[in-house]
Amino acid sequence: MPFQHVAEISAWLAGSDITRLELSGPEGVVRLGQEVAPATPASVAVRSAGVGVFLHRHPLSTAAFVAPGARVAAGQMVGLLQVGVLLMPVLAPSAGLAVGYLVPHGQIVGFGVAVLTLESLPQEACA
Amino acid sequence: MSEAVPLVSLLGDTALLLEAPGATSLEAQRRIWALAREAQTWPEIAEAVPGMNNLMLTVHQPLPSPAGVIRRLQEAWPAVVPLALAGRVVELPVTYGGEGGPHMADVLAHTGLDVDEVVARHAAPDYPVYAIGSHPGYCYLGGMDPRIATPRRHSPVLRLPGGSVSIGGQQTGVSASDGPSGWNTIGSTTMCFFDPSLPQPCLLSPGDTIRFRVARVIR
Amino acid sequence: MIEILSQTALATVQDLGRVGALGFGVGTSGAMDNLALAAGNLLLGNAEGDAGVEVQVFPFDVRFQAACTFAVTGADCGATLDGVPVLPWWVCAARAGQVLQLRPPRVAAWRGSRAYLCLAGGVDVPVALGSRSTQLRGAFGGHAGRALRQGDVLPVGAAGAAPRAVGFGVQPAGLVEPLLQDGLPAIRVMPAAEHDCYTPDSRAAFWQQPWKITPQSDRYGFRLAGPSLTPTVPLELRSHGIVPGVIQVPHGGQPIVQMRDAQPTGGYPKIGTVIDADLWRLGQAPIGSQIRFVACDWAGAQQASAWNRRYLDDIRRLTALYRGLRDRG
Numbered sequence: 001m002p003f004q005h006v007a008e009i010s011a012w013l014a015g016s017d018i019t020r021l022e023l024s025g026p027e028g029v030v031r032l033g034q035e036v037a038p039a040t041p042a043s044v045a046v047r048s049a050g051v052g053v054f055l056h057r058h059p060l061s062t063a064a065f066v067a068p069g070a071r072v073a074a075g076q077m078v079g080l081l082q083v084g085v086l087l088m089p090v091l092a093p094s095a096g097l098a099v100g101y102l103v104p105h106g107q108i109v110g111f112g113v114a115v116l117t118l119e120s121l122p123q124e125a126c127a
Numbered sequence: 128m129s130e131a132v133p134l135v136s137l138l139g140d141t142a143l144l145l146e147a148p149g150a151t152s153l154e155a156q157r158r159i160w161a162l163a164r165e166a167q168t169w170p171e172i173a174e175a176v177p178g179m180n181n182l183m184l185t186v187h188q189p190l191p192s193p194a195g196v197i198r199r200l201q202e203a204w205p206a207v208v209p210l211a212l213a214g215r216v217v218e219l220p221v222t223y224g225g226e227g228g229p230h231m232a233d234v235l236a237h238t239g240l241d242v243d244e245v246v247a248r249h250a251a252p253d254y255p256v257y258a259i260g261s262h263p264g265y266c267y268l269g270g271m272d273p274r275i276a277t278p279r280r281h282s283p284v285l286r287l288p289g290g291s292v293s294i295g296g297q298q299t300g301v302s303a304s305d306g307p308s309g310w311n312t313i314g315s316t317t318m319c320f321f322d323p324s325l326p327q328p329c330l331l332s333p334g335d336t337i338r339f340r341v342a343r344v345i346r
Numbered sequence: 347m348i349e350i351l352s353q354t355a356l357a358t359v360q361d362l363g364r365v366g367a368l369g370f371g372v373g374t375s376g377a378m379d380n381l382a383l384a385a386g387n388l389l390l391g392n393a394e395g396d397a398g399v400e401v402q403v404f405p406f407d408v409r410f411q412a413a414c415t416f417a418v419t420g421a422d423c424g425a426t427l428d429g430v431p432v433l434p435w436w437v438c439a440a441r442a443g444q445v446l447q448l449r450p451p452r453v454a455a456w457r458g459s460r461a462y463l464c465l466a467g468g469v470d471v472p473v474a475l476g477s478r479s480t481q482l483r484g485a486f487g488g489h490a491g492r493a494l495r496q497g498d499v500l501p502v503g504a505a506g507a508a509p510r511a512v513g514f515g516v517q518p519a520g521l522v523e524p525l526l527q528d529g530l531p532a533i534r535v536m537p538a539a540e541h542d543c544y545t546p547d548s549r550a551a552f553w554q555q556p557w558k559i560t561p562q563s564d565r566y567g568f569r570l571a572g573p574s575l576t577p578t579v580p581l582e583l584r585s586h587g588i589v590p591g592v593i594q595v596p597h598g599g600q601p602i603v604q605m606r607d608a609q610p611t612g613g614y615p616k617i618g619t620v621i622d623a624d625l626w627r628l629g630q631a632p633i634g635s636q637i638r639f640v641a642c643d644w645a646g647a648q649q650a651s652a653w654n655r656r657y658l659d660d661i662r663r664l665t666a667l668y669r670g671l672r673d674r675g
Binding site: 141174185191192258296 | 485486619
């Protein structure tokens with residue numbers, strides 16, 4: 001019964017960059033969508049480039065690579081993907097302001113999973 | 128001759144130690160030298176290192192169990208033919224006592240002898256080189272007069288100069304370079320015992336002989 | 347080439363040690379934390395046993411005289427390159443003229459006391475008696491047979507075929523496989539020949555009480571402070587071969603663990619031997635910290651060695667894969 005979960009699915013959708021979702025069941029079809037308002041800054045998701053354990057910080061460190069609200073440069077390391085003993089960098093595809101991590105420290109993520117949201121810098125949005 | 132069984136113990140998981148039965152003797156040491164030569168050919172063994180009537184074997188890793196090596200050692204001990212190493216005789220002039228022999232007083236106190244008696248007894252024998260160890264080029268010598276034996280110090284001295292002539296328990300020796308030592312130093316000499324650039328870096332080898340000559344006695 | 351900028355370095359060039367010269371009275375030397383040095387080398391695509399710089403007194407500063415790929419492993423010492431933080435256990439690139447600074451080790455999830463500066467191509471000092479490790483007692487090997495001083499310049503070997511990926515790392519062994527006993531770092535020990543010659547109280551204390559690493563601890567040996575260990579009868583032994591890890595008990599009753607610069611022979615009674623696989627754990631224990639000894643047998647020691655081997659094999663395999671992907675991409 002898809003209608004039961006519309007509220008929580010909508011909330012989840014809001015935190016993602018998925019713009020349209022269609023749920024179908026015996027009772028009918030629900031189409032959920034979100035409009036990206038042209039006035040609000042565009043957001044970009046930093047995605048995992050592989051399967052592994054996503055880390056907010058280096059295992060020897062207590063500080064996360066980025067804090068919410070921090071400016072992030074294009075190519076800056078925002079997390080680590082751990083596979084066995086190997087630690088690979090997760091890099092920001094573009095500059096932006098860090099909104100927050102989308103998965104907890106130490107969670108297993110798959111390929112392409114959004115791990116951090118970046119909001120475009122205001123001056124860039126104006127430019 | 129060697130019916131008594133040698134004691135074999137483990138030095139962690141990288142080495143074994145065979146201790147010859149009975150009192151320290153040149154005869155037993157000749158057997159140690161022979162056993163070292165044989166054990167060096169065993170595939171599990173990285174290095175066979177003779178000590179004073181004992182032999183340390185370092186093993187190649189991994190070695191699932193040391194039992195095979197222990198059994199072979201115990202079988203080989205009575206079977207080896209003692210090796211006679213007839214080496215060179217090297218004479219070392221020694222200044223006994225004074226600044227270069229800071230623990231002479233401790234040896235006198237322990238033995239109850241006077242300086243001249245200790246020096247005479249120390250310089251009298253020809254000392255066969257039993258083994259090389261402690262530090263690069265250092266010779267362990269046999270044949271010291273048991274009357275001048277003095278226990279090792281309660282706590283090692285952190286920096287003893289090279290050329291120090293010392294007594295530790297039933298043994299005597301000459302340090303080849305500066306370093307820590309738990310022995311009682313009774314004199315000093317000058318001699319280069321070790322050159323790492325040479326194919327055979329040590330001045331002396333097991334089977335050579337050292338003779339101490341009394342150059343001076345400082346009271 | 348790298349230039350040492352620090353005044354009181356006490357750092358030495360070390361590889362995985364000198365094998366086969368015990369018979370000349372020459373101990374093994376080698377990195378106190380052999381896993382950290384080997385891991386750093388594998389990260390850089392070096393041979394596991396290439397030489398690096400072992401740093402045990404901080405701050406420690408070096409200048410890269412030419413561009414160089416490097417990794418700092420071992421203790422996390424908050425390294426910076428021209429003031430910009432670089433991650434520990436991480437492949438980094440330095441340009442000619444840049445200065446690397448290592449600060450005192452930080453208290454982290456895993457706390458060490460020695461850092462390793464590993465360089466792509468390895469520190470290219472001459473091999474002496476089969477090793478590049480510094481033999482302090484014999485005053486040979488490493489750089490001029492001594493600890494490094496301000497102004498020393500170390501040659502770096504030719505790195506493997508370029509390009510080489512940078513910007514990735516590995517987990518420190520101390521985080522992957524922590525070993526604790528009642529809240530203190532545990533060191534596995536096999537009983538040695540004279541273990542049973544100590545009083546029952548002494549034996550119980552040895553295994554149950556914590557041991558403090560005293561300030562009189564260095565690359566030669568760690569002098570420990572704890573309950574006094576007393577033999578049932580006084581022991582006087584003939585000098586015999588020893589290896590790093592052997593725990594000697596001088597007449598004073600306080601044990602000394604032989605470390606990498608240990609002499610190859612000794613005569614004090616031996617109560618136990620730290621297993622080869624745990625020497626790096628002890629080598630990283632800071633002065634003033636406490637440890638516990640845990641009993642181990644031959645099979646347990648072999649299992650521990652096999653774990654170390656797997657850890658390094660995993661690093662070799664995964665970094666080679668990753669480097670291959672990055673170098674192609």
